[in-house]
Amino acid sequence: MNIPENLFYTKDHEYVKVENGVGIIGITDYAQGELGDIIYVDITGEAGSDVNQHDSVGSIEAVKTVSEVFTPVSGKIIGVNSGINDNASVLNSDPYGEGWIVKIELSNTEELNGLLDAKAYKELVGA
Amino acid sequence: MKKTAFLDLHKKYGAKIVEFAGYEMPVQYEGIIAEHKAVRESVGVFDVSHMGEVEVHGKDAFAYVQKLTTNDVSVLSKGKIQYSSMCYKDGGMVDDLLVYHCGDYYLLVINAANVDKDFKWMQENVFGDVVLKNISDNISQLAIQGPNSQKTLQKLTDTDLSKIEYYNFEFGKMVGIDAIISHTGYTGEKVCFEIYIDSDVAKSEKLWNAIFEAGAEFNIKPIGLGARDTLRLEYAFRLYGNDMDEKTNPLEAGLAWITKLDKGDFNGRDAILKCKEEGLKRKLIGFIVDDKMVARHGQDVYSGDKKIGFVASGAPSPMLGKNIGTASVETAFAKTGNEIEIDVRGKRLKAKIVKTPFLS
Numbered sequence: 001m002n003i004p005e006n007l008f009y010t011k012d013h014e015y016v017k018v019e020n021g022v023g024i025i026g027i028t029d030y031a032q033g034e035l036g037d038i039i040y041v042d043i044t045g046e047a048g049s050d051v052n053q054h055d056s057v058g059s060i061e062a063v064k065t066v067s068e069v070f071t072p073v074s075g076k077i078i079g080v081n082s083g084i085n086d087n088a089s090v091l092n093s094d095p096y097g098e099g100w101i102v103k104i105e106l107s108n109t110e111e112l113n114g115l116l117d118a119k120a121y122k123e124l125v126g127a
Numbered sequence: 128m129k130k131t132a133f134l135d136l137h138k139k140y141g142a143k144i145v146e147f148a149g150y151e152m153p154v155q156y157e158g159i160i161a162e163h164k165a166v167r168e169s170v171g172v173f174d175v176s177h178m179g180e181v182e183v184h185g186k187d188a189f190a191y192v193q194k195l196t197t198n199d200v201s202v203l204s205k206g207k208i209q210y211s212s213m214c215y216k217d218g219g220m221v222d223d224l225l226v227y228h229c230g231d232y233y234l235l236v237i238n239a240a241n242v243d244k245d246f247k248w249m250q251e252n253v254f255g256d257v258v259l260k261n262i263s264d265n266i267s268q269l270a271i272q273g274p275n276s277q278k279t280l281q282k283l284t285d286t287d288l289s290k291i292e293y294y295n296f297e298f299g300k301m302v303g304i305d306a307i308i309s310h311t312g313y314t315g316e317k318v319c320f321e322i323y324i325d326s327d328v329a330k331s332e333k334l335w336n337a338i339f340e341a342g343a344e345f346n347i348k349p350i351g352l353g354a355r356d357t358l359r360l361e362y363a364f365r366l367y368g369n370d371m372d373e374k375t376n377p378l379e380a381g382l383a384w385i386t387k388l389d390k391g392d393f394n395g396r397d398a399i400l401k402c403k404e405e406g407l408k409r410k411l412i413g414f415i416v417d418d419k420m421v422a423r424h425g426q427d428v429y430s431g432d433k434k435i436g437f438v439a440s441g442a443p444s445p446m447l448g449k450n451i452g453t454a455s456v457e458t459a460f461a462k463t464g465n466e467i468e469i470d471v472r473g474k475r476l477k478a479k480i481v482k483t484p485f486l487s
Contacts, residue, residue, distance in 0.1 A: 036143075036353065037160045039443050040419040059472070061421050063159040063443055064353050066472075085419075092158075 001127045002029040004096055008072060008112050009121035015096065016072045016104075018112065023073045026100040027060065027091065030125045035062035038091045041084050045077045045102050053111050057102050060091065069101055073111050079103030131176035132267045132331035140349050147352060148239035150177040155351040162354035163445040166314055170273040170342050171350035172335070175313075176326065179242035179263040183233040187255030192233050195252055195394060196226060197377055199387040203228040208294045208311060211385050213248065214395025218376035218402060221248050223367055225311065227296060234307075238367050252394065267331040270321045271338060272314040272358075275345035280320055282341040283334075284308065293317070302337040304330050313355065315362030315486060357442050363413055363453060363483035369424050370411060370439045370453055376402055379455065381411040410461040411439060413483035414469075416450040418476040422469040428454045429468040429475070435460045438469060444485060451485050452478075 007015045013031035016023040032038065038060055045057030053074045060067045081100050084090055091099035106112075116124065129150045137144065142153030153174065156162065165171045183192055193200045198211035207228050213221040222241045227234035237245045246261045253259065271280055277288050286299035286308055296309035304324050312319030324330055339347055350358075356366070363381075365371060371380035376399050378386060388400055402408075416422050422441040427434055441452030460467070463482050468475045 033143075036155055037158045039160075039421075042420060059420075061419070061443075063357060063445075064154070066421065066423070 001033070001125070002096065003118050003122050003125075003127060005118045007096070007118065008115035009118070009124075010070070010072045010115060011124060012070055014069060014072050016112075016115070017096070018106065021106055021109075022078065023075065023104045023106050024100045025057070025069075025071055025073070025102050025104060026095055027069060028121070029095050030127070031067070032092045032095045032099070035060060035065065035067060037063045038088045039063060041088050041091065041101065043080050043082070043085075043101060045071070045080065047077050047080050050076050050107075051104065061088070071102070071104060072115055073104055073106050073108070075104040075107040077102050078105050129177075131174055132326050132328045133174045133176065133335055136332060136335055137174065137349070142349070142351060145352070148177055150239065152177060153349070153351040155353045156349050159351070159353040159357060160445045162348060162350045163357050165346070165348040166273045166316060166350060166354065166358055167446060168273070169345045170271065170275040170279050170347045171354070172338055172342070172347060173270040173272065173350045173355055174268075175270050175321070176267045176331075177239035178268055179237040179239060179245065179261070180266050180323070181235045181237065181246060181249060182260040182262055183235060184231075184258040184260065185256040187257050188233055191252075191254065191257045192226060192235070193390070194392065195249065196224070197382075197387065197393060197395070198226070198385040199390040200226060200228075200233075201390070205230040206295050206297060208296055208309060209385075210294075212377050212382060213245065214376065214393075214399065215248075215373060216395060216398065218395040218398030219373040220367070220371050220375055220377060220380065221245060221373065223365060223371070223382070227307070227309070240368065265326050266323050267326045267334070268321060268323050269334065269338065270312055270314075270319070272312045272316045272319045272350075274316070274318050275342065275347075276316070276320055277318050279338060279342035279345060279347060280308075280322075283337050288320070301334055304334060313364055314358040315364065315484065357445060360440050360442050360451060360453070361444050361446055361484065361486045363485065366440055375455070378403055378407055379409050379411065407458050409436060409455050410458050411453055411455050412461050412463075412480045413485060414452055414454055414467060414478040415447075415481050415485070416452070416469065416476050416478045418450065420471050420474070420476055421450045422452050422471055422476060422478065427470045428456055429470065430460045430465070435467070446486055453483070
């Protein structure tokens with residue numbers, strides 16, 4: 001299971017990768033494995049809108065089940081990966097790369113301190 | 128938690144294991160879509176050992192099964208199988224099941240989640256010279272399904288599989304192990320077999336390994352419960368607990384064809400007949416969703432602003448590339464071609480009522 005060192009994680013299995021004040025948000029490798037074949041991603045967060053930590057930014061349809069995605073950080077959505085709508089299987093194959101979901105300009109970097117680091121997330125999922 | 132004789136093999140084959148009906152069962156191996164397509168295009172193997180089996184012995188076995196079940200057992204002869212259901216006195220369904228005519232006794236194959244409830248109901252209804260044996264824990268069952276299933280299994284048995292018609296079975300041997308070889312399945316595949324053997328782990332593993340060796344040339348794959356569900360839904364095969372339950376009679380579940388109201392008395396007949404005479408209040412329909420979001424069990428179905436029912440089963444169809452499902456709706460709205468709406472987490476998805484099966 002892939003749990004990159006440089007990311008922050010939530011107990012709900014989202015990650016945020018922070019680069020220059022911008023957080024790239026998606027679901028973890030563990031999450032995609034648990035969901036199984038992902039067939040559609042409905043991104044409800046819109047570019048330009050402000051979101052609070054734990055707001056839903058979309059949902060992920062797998063064959064067996066559906067799962068909401070909650071943003072780990074507050075801020076303004078500055079990018080939406082609309083390309084994954086018709087190519088949702090990249091969430092299975094490349095969750096930390098092509099399978100990102102939204103980009104958020106962080107409004108409160110303090111929130112990152114409350115998230116899990118790779119080591120803590122590894123413990124959470126028993127990896 | 129209970130386990131089938133194949134659990135170690137499931138783990139070895141990379142299965143994701145979940146709890147189902149009290150068993151540790153494989154929900155998927157490679158992935159539901161790949162497994163689904165493997166069955167449609169070649170051959171797949173399902174461990175369905177969690178299913179329950181009850182033998183009905185005694186001089187009154189025929190009369191008993193005829194009274195217990197909704198289909199007409201009198202048309203069966205040795206080697207024939209019948210899809211049927213059991214109802215309570217009020218017409219609500221106890222379970223759906225298969226009835227095997229084994230000569231001097233019957234074998235009833237019931238849903239894993241219902242074994243205790245069903246067996247209790249069967250015992251309560253015993254009359255005359257009838258002896259019930261719940262042999263659920265003594266049986267391993269594998270379903271081998273798909274166009275190459277017969278070619279795979281024929282390598283392992285002297286029984287001529289081409290002579291076993293759909294919904295017929297023979298007692299035979301598979302790799303030397305006593306087996307019921309049944310031309311049945313829950314996938315909609317025409318070429319389909321279900322093999323029942325003793326639940327001994329060594330025998331069970333021997334059969335599994337022989338099947339995978341024989342099927343290697345067809346790229347045979349193990350199939351989990353996830354694909355079992357999407358496969359059965361494409362043919363609108365009913366799932367107890369989703370498509371029907373103790374509050375649903377077989378007519379409301381679209382199972383009039385296994386409900387022989389003219390065969391004489393059976394449990395639930397009076398109530399079902401009354402419901403039929405008064406007109407069915409609801410029907411099970413098939414729908415195709417006009418959206419990429421999937422409608423799922425329990426979601427509300429609307430016609431305009433009026434709530435008309437609920438989704439019974441819903442899933443993506445890997446073969447159609449569309450989201451499909453069944454719903455229990457008020458009869459007045461159940462017409463093929465009707466537009467309905469499904470409330471999926473606050474969003475109304477448009478869907479259309481279609482004839483089932485979705486595949487043919």
